Amino acid sequence: MRAVAVFPKVREVRVINLPEPPPVTGSHVLLKVLEVGICGTDREIGAFEYGAPPPGSDHLILGHEALAEVVATGPDVTWVRKGDLVVPTVRRPCPQARCRPCRAERQDFCVTGEFWERGIKEAHGFLQEWTVEEEAHLVAVPRKLADVAVLTEPLSVAAKAAEQAQALQGRLPWERAHVRALALGAGPVGLLGAMSMVVNHFDTFVYSLEPAASERAELVRSFGATYLSGQDVPLGELRQKVGTFDIIYEAVGVSKVAFAAVDALGANGLFIFTGIPAHGSPSPVDTDTLMRNIVLRNQLLLGTVNASRSAYELALRELEQAMFLFPRSVRALITHRVPIEAAPALITGHGGVKQVIALSSAGTP
Ligand SMILES: [Zn+2]
Ligand SMILES: [Zn+2]
Secondary structure, three states, rough: OEEEEEOOOEEEEEEEEOOOOOOOOOOOEEEEEEEEEHHHHHHHHHHHOOEEOOOOOOOOOOOOOHHHHHEEOOOOEEEEEOOOOEEEEOEOOOOOOOHHHHHHOOHHHOOOOEEEEEEOOEEEOOOOEEEEEHHHEEEEEHHOOOHHHHHHHHHHEEEEEEEEEEHHHHOOOOOOOEEEEEEEOOHHHHHHHHHHHHHOOOOOEEEEEOOOOOOHHHHHHHOOOOEEEEEOOOOOHHHHOOOEEEEEEOOOOOOHHHHHHHHHHHEEEEEEEEEOOOOOEEEEEEOOHHHHHHHHHHOOOEOOOOOHHHHHHHHHHHHHHHHOOOOOEEEEEEEEEOOOOHHHHHHOOOOOOOEEOOOOOOOOO
């Protein structure tokens, strides 16, 4: 079978051939991988900036945003059935007894950093024709979502943020009416975050650099959000020209931009960081103003990474609602579907919103 792997030592990304997986045992499930989404993380791994092969291996099989079909189940598997569509989660718990999050199956909050992640950190990913996974790490997908369920993993980041926002803003002792929410950035994470906000009935805005007449802006408007172009409104004027926001969901990964946007956070607001900036030269931040505002406005600044099983389940419910409300917009997020041979070029290149590697179609042997 074929797979796509990165070889950090020789700096190569290529299609490799592997033996078929052996028959499954215990609570293992054999999966036929249907589709794998590609994101900035894959590109960083493909540029040898990030990621780690499993111990003892000279390569890492890529892919963490997968949709798969169950082909065979081990004797101890309880709920998964042959033919089911599933999305596997990415992060696996660390082995440390003292890590309470991992022992509570909340490895998205792991405190030791010794977790591993399929396709990213010390474990092979899903960008292979067949893969084996523990039943416990699979989330069932309704068949009617088959053509968009590859978006579940990137949407789970927004879903975890939504769960956290719900818990944190429960601090406000009144029902919040007309929540104004801003997604900062119109890449896949920003757009999926904005869709999640729309589904949650927030008055949703997306801020990005593309002009108001661009395809991205059109896509934003197509699902009922308001597009704000950086070419029309500089970040520093957002508060004055557009007003403040109760929630800002950062999805640009550029610290200068993110901290400039904190100014548009309203009283009792929540700012959620999801991007991981590259280390650059230090840039000045007016920490006096920042701290004054955080205190005087009762603001929360929160970082979030990865997602729990419950966030994947929430992501699938949100995806289902989004497909009911604006199916064409959801489908439009997937801008490319290419065969496995084209994966290395795609991973080392750029362009489009969400690129997907199509490995197989459902229901064919
Ligand atoms: Zn990703
Ligand atoms: Zn842990």
